[in-house]
Amino acid sequence: MxxxxxxxxxxxxxxxxxxxxxxxxxxxxxxxxxxxxxxxxxxxxxxxxxxxxxxxxxxxxxxxxxxxxxxxxxxxxxxxxxxxxxxxxxxxxxxxxxxxxxxxxxxxxxxGTARGTGPGGGQRPGEDAAGVHRLRTREDAQALASALRTARSVAVIGGGVIGLEFASISAAARVPTTVLERGQRILRRFVGGESAAWLHGRHEDRGVRILRQATVEGFERTEDGPVAAVLLAGGGRLEADLVLVGTGVTPxxxxxxxxxxxxxxxxxxxxxxxxxxxxxxxxxxxxxxxxxxxxxxxxxxxxxxxxxxxxxxxxxxxxxxxAPADLAGRADAAEPGGAPAPAQQNYVDLPWFWSVQAGVKVQVAGLATDAGASVVIGDPSAGKFSVLRFAGERLVCVESIGRPADHLAARRLLAAGDGPTLAEARAGRIESLKSWNAVVPV
Amino acid sequence: MPTITYHQPSGERTTLEVAEGATVMRTAVTNGVPGIVGECGGQAMCATCHVYVRGDVALPERSEDEDEMLDCTSSERTDASRLGCQIAVGGGLDSLEVDVPASQV
Incomplete structure (x- = not known):
């Protein structure tokens, strides 16, 4: 069998x-x-x-x-x-x-496989040069760690999670690091605008340069082959001897x-x-x-x-x-008008994510979008806050920086379809989601 | 060499010699000690490397991350509960004995 x-x-x-x-x-x-x-x-x-x-x-x-x-x-x-x-x-x-x-x-x-910088995830001219890296596999990580040891300047293509995690590491290793983000802001698929803006500032404070609306057009190679620079739309040129392409995954x-x-x-x-x-x-x-x-x-x-x-x-x-036979037998034996056979359950688990970058841990429960209203709790100036996101009145996502208790409470609340409403959050009395969970009857 | 000893709910015991700085989670996962998962890769995000530390040993205080995660463990939290990814041997701590809980997920 x-x-x-x-x-x-x-x-x-x-x-x-x-x-x-x-x-x-x-x-x-x-x-x-x-x-x-x-x-x-x-x-x-x-x-x-x-x-x-x-x-x-x-x-x-x-x-x-x-x-x-x-x-x-x-x-x-x-x-x-x-x-x-x-x-x-x-x-x-x-x-x-x-x-x-x-x-x-x-x-x-x-x-999946790491996407390139070109249309449809393909590669642009020069993208196969030595010094242009991806980060998906053990071998990729090995090559990247070894290249970082001797790198003079790093260009990261894509302001997503992988790109910014690596940018944090290379900047901490005192290698000049520039992130090239194609869109208006970093981390579009990970967090909403408030958290992204906060993290953007924090990355810059730690020596990562971030260029937005920067479209890569190709790569310039040195005479002996390795990458020398990233070429940008509009004629820009960014020197780099280590390039990480962090533009996502092709399934x-x-x-x-x-x-x-x-x-x-x-x-x-x-x-x-x-x-x-x-x-x-x-x-x-x-x-x-x-x-x-x-x-x-x-x-x-x-x-x-x-x-x-x-x-x-x-x-x-x-x-x-x-035991398919047992299951069939049970279904046959169900009495008319009796309890219906249990519905086959669906996959309903709450998505959650985390990242370590710019010296902080970012934790997200639910799927972040900029579509609805949001309320910030905690203290962004101290690097400890959560952004509560709503669809209408309903809590749908919580992004936490330096607030692990909020994150874990959010995972429980969102999985149960529970949590403060937008009106409750706007009333301004929520100090933490953990305590909200404890005091509000369900 | 420092050692880490794992006690299973069954009573089975495994003692491993490890390098300085080895964590309880990494050592268990690398050596196939049952009952410790560590599915987030040691990031204090998943609480699947929960252990009970035996004896009164000098370990670093729980971080807020670890403390909060320990409220989410599958087996009951006690005063001896730690995340295996956050505790290591070395630096004067030559041996560590832990009990592996009955479940992690």
């Missing part, structure tokens, strides 16, 4: 494999990982990187722990094709040989798309994280899913999203695939 095959050995894939086992799934669990070596955690790669220091590598689970759970990880295996009718996935092994694996359920946790959808599965900004899944093929799920960075916390389908790149989706799918599959 074939088991579950998981394509992708990142945070989502490995977590799903372990949860399947921990939830009692008894048939084989096989993870195909494209990279070689023990599957590892990504957050430390950008958050704990230092010039010339030891690479902050941390396994997702130790190989021994995976073996004891009965999870098989095939390293260096690139999935090449899905044959949905036969429930087969084809892959090329590390030695270049083709293989096939049969599945009873397939989980796509394929993640890895080709395996699904080639097999005829719908992909729109990610592999399209329903509220239970299934594709249109009920035997195929998609989770983590590659999945475009629906959420009660968002007005439209969304795709998130975060640890929370990867682990919570992995747990949801792992537990659901372990229950569903364990």
């Amino acid at each position: 074939p088991g579950v095959v998981i394509v992708g050995a990142g945070q989502a894939g490995i977590e799903a494999a372990c949860v399947l086992r921990e939830a009692g799934y008894a048939r084989s669990v096989t993870v195909l990982g494209e990279e070689r070596g023990t599957p590892y955690q990504r957050p430390p790669l950008s958050k704990d990187l230092s010039a010339g220091g030891e690479l902050p590598l941390l396994p997702l689970r130790a190989p021994r722990a995976l073996a004891e759970l009965g999870v098989t990880v095939i390293e260096g295996a690139r999935a090449t094709r899905l044959l949905r009718g036969e429930r087969l996935v084809e892959y090329t092994a590390a030695d270049g040989r083709p293989h096939r694996l049969e599945y009873e359920h397939l989980i796509l946790a394929t993640g 890895a959808v080709s395996l699904a798309a080639d097999a005829g599965l719908e992909c729109a900004g990610g592999i399209t899944v329903d509220a239970r994280l299934r594709t249109a093929d009920p035997r195929i799920s998609a989770i983590g960075d590659c999945a475009s899913f629906v959420s009660p916390h968002a007005p439209a389908p969304l795709r998130l790149e975060s640890v929370q999203n990867a682990t919570d989706q992995a747990r949801f799918v792992g537990r659901a599959l372990a229950a569903e695939l364990a």
Whole structure:
């Protein structure tokens, strides 16, 4: 009897494999990982990187722990094709040989690749020069840490989370650092305007130069090949011998798309994280899913999203695939007019995020947007505040800087659909979300 | 070398020799000690590396981050509760013994 095959050995894939086992799934669990070596955690790669220091590598689970759970990880295996009718996935092994694996359920946790600076995430002329880096994998982090040791000036393309985390590190290493942001402000996908403006000032205070509305047009190379400068629209030129392209992630959808599965900004899944093929799920960075916390389908790149989706799918599959006969029997036995069969639950977990940059920890519960009203609590001048964001009267997102208690209270409140209304927040008596939680009856 | 000893709820005990500065979480995850997850990579964001420290050892005070996270642990918080990513051996602390809780998630 074939088991579950998981394509992708990142945070989502490995977590799903372990949860399947921990939830009692008894048939084989096989993870195909494209990279070689023990599957590892990504957050430390950008958050704990230092010039010339030891690479902050941390396994997702130790190989021994995976073996004891009965999870098989095939390293260096690139999935090449899905044959949905036969429930087969084809892959090329590390030695270049083709293989096939049969599945009873397939989980796509394929993640994504670093986007380039060009249209559609492609590369502009010169972007392949030595000295132009990306930060996605262990090898990327290794190369970046080693380049930072000798860098004279750093240009970061993209004022997003990865770019600004690295800019913080390079500025702290006393390397002149400039961030080139294409839009009107930094961190558009992470926090709203107030937090972004505060962080912008804080980065500049710590020696990071940020240029907004800066569109990259290409790269200038030195005679012997490495990058010498970033060329900007309008004729600008920024000298840099180390460039980090932090312009986001292109989800890895080709395996699904080639097999005829719908992909729109990610592999399209329903509220239970299934594709249109009920035997195929998609989770983590590659999945475009629906959420009660968002007005439209969304795709998130975060640890929370990867682990919570992995747990949801792992537990659901372990229950569903364990004893289909029992489940069918139970449904048949339901009496007319009796309690309806329990509705299949949807994935509803609250998105949350964090970043370490400019010497502070930024924590976000919910999805930040500039659309609605906002109320600031705490003291921005002391670097300890939270921004409460509302859709109408309803609290939908809390961004916290130096206020971990607010963040954790916000996670609980937002997950429960609770929290102060806009009117209550505007009345100005909320000192912290934690105490609000304690005094207001639900 | 400093050592960290992990006591499982089952009574099983694992003692590991580690480098100066090794944290309880990193050592456990790297060596496959069961019951310690550390899914945020040691950022005091997930409370999945909760441990109970044995004995009266001189550890740095809990940061506000750690203190708040400890209110969100899966197993009950006690006076001995710490996040494994925030405590390390070394610097005069040659050995550390911790109890691993029954659940982390």
